[in-house]
Amino acid sequence: MDVLSPLSLLADPSGPRSAAPAKYADRWRRRDLPDPILVETLYAGTAPTISVAQTSTPTTGYIKYAPAGVALTGSDVTGPFTYLGGGSLTIGSGTPDSSYVLPITRYPNSRGTLSSSQSVWSVQFGTNSQTLQMRFNYQTAGMYRLVVDGRKVADLMTAVGGTTAGNSHLMSVDFGSAAPRTVRFDFYTVPFGGIFLPPTANMWAVPKRTDRFMVLGDSLSDGSNMNTGSGAGTWAHRAARLLGSDDYWDEARGGTGYISPGTSPVYAVLGDRLALDVYANPPDRLVIWAGYNDNGGNQTTLRSAADSLYASVKSNLPSCEVYVLGCWAPTSSPATSLTNTDATIKAAAAAAGLPFVSPITGSIYNSAGTLLATHGPFITGTGKVGSTTGSGNADIYVGSDGIHPTDAGHAYLARRIVASLQELMPA
Known part of the structure; x- marks a missing residue:
């Protein structure tokens, strides 16, 4: 068994690590992430x-x-x-x-x-x-x-x-x-x-350079007609590059959630898709972001589904770095159903020993449920109402459907989410 010194625990804000998975030796570290300016710089050679x-x-x-x-x-x-x-x-x-x-x-x-x-x-x-x-x-x-x-x-x-x-x-x-x-x-x-x-x-052949990064979630990651390129144009593809990952897997499906099965051709909640979508193609890093489609459901049922999903992930992917994001809110004044859903997912993540980030508050919690930092709400303002432009960033980052991010919104979310995950990484 590896012995972790007190200093090593202090250096890792995500909390004590299990000694079992040797894979944690090459976990994400802030100092190893690429320069975001270089990552976003376009090809400088002769334009093809x-x-x-x-x-x-x-x-x-x-x-x-x-x-x-x-x-x-x-x-x-x-x-x-x-x-x-x-x-x-x-x-x-x-x-x-x-x-x-x-x-x-x-x-x-x-x-x-x-x-x-x-x-x-x-x-x-x-x-x-x-x-x-x-x-x-x-x-x-x-x-x-x-x-x-x-x-x-x-x-x-x-x-x-x-x-x-x-x-x-x-x-x-x-x-x-x-x-x-x-x-x-x-x-x-x-x-x-x-x-x-x-x-x-x-x-x-040019082999991939990094471990597999996967996102399991809904249309916030799978894309919508509010952004260009559907799932290839969402925050997740951008975040993967900012995190230095060249092997990003989009396992998100629009309309789905912990208890919401979505619509055709899905009809499956997140837990039903774990075996074929995730475990059959095991990631080294996994972000779970869902809940918006569940906010109209029973919170007790949601909590049970989240508990079951997290337990299954930890059991089947013991060496995987897992991060949980809470409920999306496309305005700065989310309905009670959204804040309740965020709180339910936060509590389930803490019980499972998984780090959690709240898009509603911008608060970041480590695997022990301890608050590490608060970066502020992802979305501010109310967006456009008719022909009137609201205050804050919602009118820029949220599309005309009032729910899904625009291209600019996905670029922004990538930066916000990566900054949140950095708080959970050792230096």
């Missing part, structure tokens, strides 16, 4: 020239690097791709779906025709080519983010720009010069069919 055409025929002589399992013909090879944010890459059936893969690692863990339950994920590889062509099937909701050498080419997700839904397309990318690079595509609703490179170029 990007075009899209409805075709599956690449430039003459180009070699296809196909996803594993896709049938190879001619000069095709299997590409050394690293998949991030999703797993169980599954090939579709029929034409053209048998040429495309999609992950199925989110409830209901299924693969339809040119669709998947796991809509947000990424593919990464290295190449020294000046040009590449990415094969995808155009879906009207499809969006992407190109990341070169760890820097985003554009801050927000971009529409893939296809022509006819259900048809094969090629996205041609010209970097302006040949040089070794790490290339990453973040996807939202994009069936992936591989990369074409000229015969003079190479491709190699």
